[in-house]
Amino acid sequence: MPVYYLAVDIGASSGRHILGSIEDGKIVLEEIYRFQNGMIKKDGRLCWDHRKLFEHIKNGIKKCKEIGKIPISMGIDTWGVDYVLLDENDEVLGDMVGYRDSRTDGMDEEVYRIIPEKELYERTGIEKMMFNTIFQLMSEKKHSPGYLDRAKALLFVPDYFHFLLTGVKVNEYTEATTSQLVDAHERNWDYELIEKLGFEKELFQRIAMPGEKLGKLRPHLVEEFGFDMDIVLPCTHDTGSAILAVPANDDDYAFISSGTWSLLGVERDTPDCTELSRANDFTNEGGYDSKICYLRNIMGLWMIQSVRHNLDDRYSFAEICDRAAEADSFPSRVDVTDNCFMAPDNMIEEIKNYCRRTGQQVPETLGETATCVYASLAECYDRTIKGIEASTGRTYSRIHIVGGGGNAEYLNKLTARATGKEVHVGPTEGTAIGNIVAQMISRGAFSDKEEARNMLHRSFDIKVYHYPVR
Structure with a gap:
């Protein structure tokens, strides 16, 4: 009988x-x-419905029992930075406000009145x-x-759901680094910084590393589900999990975790908190096995997702890619890192307005709009890789794309064209795979991540785009 591991992968x-x-x-x-997810307007704020999300988590666990495939362990990964504050009775104070608010x-x-921007980067690398x-x-x-005065604990989104399952409070390392409050070199909370900012040190929990067995299910949940299992911490920040799923054991590549966000970077043993790194907008996030994921956050396919939503989801993502390929010669480009694209009322109009402001041809069709976004992303990838190569003092021959964004074939071709590098795409379920692999290593199914990555290469189809691409 197979041994099953359950990954709960929650995206935006x-x-x-x-x-x-x-x-x-x-x-x-x-x-x-x-299940579907998304921020909701509540009292003028963009929030996550954490109660509904936990009900979905439980419903999915119950599904394991229904189909007769009981996992030996499970772990949850989500996006970064967002959190809840808990009071003395472990009740949530206020709402789980979302990062786009x-x-x-x-x-x-x-x-920056308290700590200058340059010093903050030197300490945290974020x-x-x-x-x-x-x-x-x-x-x-x-x-x-009032919420901070009453708060007794801060838990990031996946930490909170793990707490609801086990009763154990920790802050997992990869997620904690997205806070910009962790010492990049010590890989622990920067308590001096926290005190300077006027936050209570006691809010922040013990930092736990990916692979740690957090505990078993609470007794009432064992009764509700009809079985017990271990809760094992994956890289709870989805980027860390996706990077663990890159099917390569050398160091001659850059990765792109491609989804709502595009996280482009390389794995390093030590952080780079220099002024050059800060000026180039690179970040040093935590990764599996205490690695540093040295990367840049790029808006990613959020823009295409929003364009599709503006059109009432009438087109599939594959159809949008096809329309973009037909309008391949459209010349206009946007800065995909510009904050104007973070949460506009209408993404299509925001793209048009950007082109007007910058004196470029305004896209009129879906194909032109999509080409503008995809080509802008690919060119941003090229600039970012060149910046990484300048910071690391070396070049990389290929790019590994993991995550659902790898299904955008037109973007993959543009990326190979723009960067002049081989583009290896897959696995597209990168985040969930990385979550599962962390559990497997913890259980002893693999001795280390190198052995796991060797099996990943054998397990999933990897598509390669060679340059030049025409």
Whole structure:
């Protein structure tokens, strides 16, 4: 009988439960449950419905029992930076506000009055993104101080769901680094920084590393589900899980975790917190096995997802790619890292307005709009890789794309064309696979990530795009 591991992978637009097992020397995946996700407006804020999300988590676990495939362990990964505050009774204070909410506007200035931007980067190595936890907490302090006064614990989104399952409070390492409050070199909370900012040290829990067995299910959940299992921490930040799923053991590549966001970078043993690195907008996030994921956050397929939504989801993503390929010669480009594309009321109009402001041809058709986005992404990838090569003092011969964005074949071709490098695409279920692999290593199914990655290469089809691409 196969041994099953359950990955609960929750993204900004959807979540899914995927069972993984090893059969005939390969990793086999089975999606058993899927649900929709998204921020909702509540009291003027963009929030996550954490109660509904936990109900989906439980429903997917129950599905395992229904189909007779009981996992030996499970772990949850999500996006980064967002959190809940718990009171003395472990009840959530306020709402789980989402990273696209505008409450952090101006909070960078508040933080930099206390600690200069350059020094903050030297300590944490984290790129300035206005949604980082540090700015969210400063907003709490300025606008909702009552919550911070009453709070006894801060748990990031996956930490909170793991706590609901086990009763154990920790802050997992890869997720914690997205806060911009972790010492990049020590891989622990920067308590001096936390005190300078006026946050209580006691809010922050023990930092736990991926692969740690957190515990068993709470007794009432064992009764509800009809079985017990281990809760094992994956890289709870989905980027870390996706990078663990890259099917390569050398160091001659850059990765792109491609989805709503495109995270482009390389794995390193030590962080780069230099001024050059900061000026080039690179970040040093935590990875599996205490690695540093040295990368840049790029807006990614959020823009295409939003364009599709503006058109009432009438077109599939494959159809949008086809329309873009037909309009391949459209010349206009946008800066995909510009904050104007973070949460516009209408993405199509925002793209048109950007082209007008910059004196470029305005896209009129879906194909032209999509080409503008895809080509802009590919050119941003090229600039970013050149920046990484300048920082690391070396070049990389290929790019590994993992995640659902790898299904955008037109973008893959543009990436090979723009960068002049081989583009290896797959596995597209990268985040869930990385989640499962961390559990498998913890259980002893693999001795280390190198052995796991060797099996990944045998288990999944990898498509290669050679350059030049015409």
